[in-house]
Amino acid sequence: MDWRGWAEIVFTIALTVAVGWPLGIFVARVWAGERTWLDPVLKPVEALAYAGFGVDRNKGQNWLSYAAAALIFSAVGFVLLYLQLRFQNLLPLNPQGFDGLSPHLAFNTAVSFVSNTNWQSYAGEATMSNLSQMAGLAVHNFVSAGTGLAVAAAVARAFAADRGENLGNFWVDLTRVTLYVLLPVSFVTALALVAAGVPQTLLANVEATTVEGTKQVISLFPVASQEAIKQWGTNGGGLFNVNSAHPFENPTPLTNLIEVVSLNALAFGTVVAFGRVAMARREARALLAVMVILVGAAAAVIYSAETLTPQPAMISAGITDASSNMEGKEVRFGPAASSIWAAQTTGASNGSVNAMHGSFMPLGGGTAMFLMQLGEIIPGGVGSGLYGMVVMALLAVFVAGLMVGRTPEYLGKKVEAREIKFAMLAVLILPLAILGFSAIAAVLPVALEGLLNKGPHGLSEILYAYTSAAANNGSAFAGLTANAPWWNTTLGIAMLLGRFAYLVPVMAIAGSIAAKPKLAPTAGTLPSDNGLFVGLLIGIVLILGGLQFFPALALGPIVEHFQVLAASR
Amino acid sequence: MLSQLRPAIVSMVFFTAVLGLGYPLAVTGIAGALFPAQAGGSLIRNAQGEIVGSEWIGQNFKDPAYLHPRPSAAGKDGYDASSSSGSNLGPLNEDLAARIKGDADALRESDGQGPIPADAVTASGSGLDPHISPENATRQIIRIASARNTAPAEVAAIIAENTQGPTFGFLGRPRVNVLTANLALDARYPKAKAKGAVSQIQ
Numbered sequence: 001m002d003w004r005g006w007a008e009i010v011f012t013i014a015l016t017v018a019v020g021w022p023l024g025i026f027v028a029r030v031w032a033g034e035r036t037w038l039d040p041v042l043k044p045v046e047a048l049a050y051a052g053f054g055v056d057r058n059k060g061q062n063w064l065s066y067a068a069a070a071l072i073f074s075a076v077g078f079v080l081l082y083l084q085l086r087f088q089n090l091l092p093l094n095p096q097g098f099d100g101l102s103p104h105l106a107f108n109t110a111v112s113f114v115s116n117t118n119w120q121s122y123a124g125e126a127t128m129s130n131l132s133q134m135a136g137l138a139v140h141n142f143v144s145a146g147t148g149l150a151v152a153a154a155v156a157r158a159f160a161a162d163r164g165e166n167l168g169n170f171w172v173d174l175t176r177v178t179l180y181v182l183l184p185v186s187f188v189t190a191l192a193l194v195a196a197g198v199p200q201t202l203l204a205n206v207e208a209t210t211v212e213g214t215k216q217v218i219s220l221f222p223v224a225s226q227e228a229i230k231q232w233g234t235n236g237g238g239l240f241n242v243n244s245a246h247p248f249e250n251p252t253p254l255t256n257l258i259e260v261v262s263l264n265a266l267a268f269g270t271v272v273a274f275g276r277v278a279m280a281r282r283e284a285r286a287l288l289a290v291m292v293i294l295v296g297a298a299a300a301v302i303y304s305a306e307t308l309t310p311q312p313a314m315i316s317a318g319i320t321d322a323s324s325n326m327e328g329k330e331v332r333f334g335p336a337a338s339s340i341w342a343a344q345t346t347g348a349s350n351g352s353v354n355a356m357h358g359s360f361m362p363l364g365g366g367t368a369m370f371l372m373q374l375g376e377i378i379p380g381g382v383g384s385g386l387y388g389m390v391v392m393a394l395l396a397v398f399v400a401g402l403m404v405g406r407t408p409e410y411l412g413k414k415v416e417a418r419e420i421k422f423a424m425l426a427v428l429i430l431p432l433a434i435l436g437f438s439a440i441a442a443v444l445p446v447a448l449e450g451l452l453n454k455g456p457h458g459l460s461e462i463l464y465a466y467t468s469a470a471a472n473n474g475s476a477f478a479g480l481t482a483n484a485p486w487w488n489t490t491l492g493i494a495m496l497l498g499r500f501a502y503l504v505p506v507m508a509i510a511g512s513i514a515a516k517p518k519l520a521p522t523a524g525t526l527p528s529d530n531g532l533f534v535g536l537l538i539g540i541v542l543i544l545g546g547l548q549f550f551p552a553l554a555l556g557p558i559v560e561h562f563q564v565l566a567a568s569r
Numbered sequence: 570m571l572s573q574l575r576p577a578i579v580s581m582v583f584f585t586a587v588l589g590l591g592y593p594l595a596v597t598g599i600a601g602a603l604f605p606a607q608a609g610g611s612l613i614r615n616a617q618g619e620i621v622g623s624e625w626i627g628q629n630f631k632d633p634a635y636l637h638p639r640p641s642a643a644g645k646d647g648y649d650a651s652s653s654s655g656s657n658l659g660p661l662n663e664d665l666a667a668r669i670k671g672d673a674d675a676l677r678e679s680d681g682q683g684p685i686p687a688d689a690v691t692a693s694g695s696g697l698d699p700h701i702s703p704e705n706a707t708r709q710i711i712r713i714a715s716a717r718n719t720a721p722a723e724v725a726a727i728i729a730e731n732t733q734g735p736t737f738g739f740l741g742r743p744r745v746n747v748l749t750a751n752l753a754l755d756a757r758y759p760k761a762k763a764k765g766a767v768s769q770i771q
Contacts, residue, residue, distance in 0.1 A: 053576035076577040135589030194600040218650040225596040245694030247625035253741025313666040317673040326691040331700040334742035356655035457659035479657035
């Protein structure tokens with residue numbers, strides 16, 4: 001570890017917030033349907049879309065109708081994507097002549113991209129045609145993120161409402177955030193990435209004769225356009241097997257900076273936008289502070305683990321350079337850039353990686369796992385991180401209310417039994433899907449066949465997989481060979497639960513919050529914009545996450561850490 | 570409910586057209602016009618115009634006259650650019666310990682007993698890492714110089730020319746591009762059978 005590494009970590013987080021803040025202000029304008037400088041180009045496209053959809057842009061929806069729209073849209077997207085992947089061999093733009101996907105892989109992949117998870121059971125360069133990547137997977141990179149941003153808008157409006165039930169129109173929100181936010185930022189980022197060295201071509205493969213005379217087949221894709229939305233949309237599904245560790249996806253420290261900033265900026269920005277629409281700017285800043293503190297702390301823990309933990313394999317080979325764990329890491333990034341990426345990607349339900357988490361030291365990989373288990377709220381997925389954090393804030397004021405014996409309020413809305421029931425329902429999905437499936441897989445021979453590593457690290461591979469799926473992250477301890485019926489099916493179910501069984505209770509909370517009168521704060525109101533609240537919320541997030549998952553983590557990464565220490569003596 | 574089916578279906582078609590075709594094709598067109606070399610994969614050609622590789626994609630070098638890359642887990646023999654992969658071995662995996670021990674012993678045999686940098690015995694995340702650390706490159710100078718009958722300082726100079734520092738002084742790590750360094754070595758100090766070719770980035 002050195003000062004450059006710490007500087008890189010601090011600079012990356014600061015730049016991410018600095019980019020996210022103005023973007024959030026813009027997102028608030030888009031949510032509100034206000035004029036933007038993109039109107040001359042996009043307004044006609046938008047009008048054309050509503051005409052085709054048969055949607056009246058001024059007609060609002062209540063929570064049930066809004067949630068139904070989000071679910072139906074995702075269901076239709078799933079069916080079409082499933083068919084497209086299953087039969088990609090019959091479709092054009094398949095220069096490598098890849099076969100259609102098997103039913104379980106097509107199911108897993110379609111769920112994965114519709115739910116904004118982007119878990120990859122497949123190796124992209126050996127499986128997916130150009131059409132499947134561009135017109136299948138990348139489209140869902142946009143619209144699954146757009147769905148998250150739309151639901152976040154509905155939640156923000158619920159807090160602004162005074163005895164109302166109109167949460168906006170899902171189709172309008174989806175169309176506007178996709179066209180006005182996701183598309184332009186991706187377009188600019190894609191061109192910047194190409195300038196910095198990322199390929200963008202429709203040619204399939206290039207055959208090179210290496211200097212030593214062997215053949216090297218180099219896989220190419222339209223990489224940059226997909227890389228950009230994969231990061232901005234907190235999707236994370238790479239074109240290549242190794243994702244952003246691949247030098248074509250991420251060739252230099254500069255492309256790495258662009259990608260890691262775009263990975264979190266919009267999620268931070270959503271919080272700023274929430275503050276404006278919900279008329280709670282100071283409270284939104286408190287939420288942002290919680291996210292920044294936790295993601296910074298996580299990056300520091302991972303960086304320390306990767307640079308300070310002794311490495312038994314190196315010691316036993318008589319190698320004294322133990323300055324950093326380089327297994328699974330790229331020379332151009334090194335431990336600092338890999339650590340901040342790991343923290344941001346697992347904090348954010350993105351799941352793209354620039355180093356192999358499965359080869360991290362136990363506490364490094366364990367921290368990445370723990371970040372996902374906190375519920376993908378620091379800052380979480382685009383939109384979904386915001387509404388996840390709002391659920392946590394409701395629980396925090398509820399706990400504080402219990403301590404002093406008052407009905408809790410958040411942002412001028414009384415928080416009562418109905419909201420807390422739905423909040424708990426949402427929060428309990430994660431342990432159910434993660435621990436339930438992991439427990440079964442840990443004793444099932446057909447599941448254990450997929451493991452690469454033995455002992456605690458093998459358990460970590462299982463735990464990480466279900467954590468990643470249920471939290472809609474998509475990164476992996478990639479030693480696990482997941483392209484098999486058991487893994488594809490159960491991971492697909494975990495992804496569905498994590499996305500949609502969470503989204504419905506959140507929308508129910510939004511409906512119930514919107515219907516309540518907006519109260520002015522009184523002397524008895526717990527302020528939710530100060531340091532005390534930030535501390536309280538961090539405590540709730542960590543204790544909820546810690547208590548649920550600590551026993552499982554103790555059997556995986558924590559015991560492995562002590563094994564590493566013992567083996568290094 | 571059924572009234573929402575029409576927007577769901579029509580919007581998927583609309584988004585597929587705009588985002589799935591319009592967006593990537595527009596980026597491809599503009600990128601190809603503005604940055605043709607990068608968009609095409611930063612391919613490197615020899616004097617005869619044949620593609621010898623890409624600036625960003627590592628390839629295997631076994632000849633003692635070349636700078637050797639890191640161990641690779643991509644494909645069966647490593648550096649398979651259509652099959653990127655890390656080893657995914659955990660820190661306590663016996664295969665990892667055995668591989669590192671074997672590689673370290675081989676390096677001491679070929680390049681002397683000096684300290685071995687971490688990147689010389691660890692597999693990268695992609696299996697296609699085009700770079701090695703400057704320490705790793707320095708450790709190979711004597712071997713390369715004697716294989717090419719030239720002074721170590723000459724080899725060191727070429728390595729230095731192909732070394733990049735951290736971006737803005739603190740982003741990423743210092744690194745040596747193995748392929749461009751080896752092409753420069755061939756161009757300036759040809760081996761007996763060297764393919765001898767001045768290369769440029771396409």
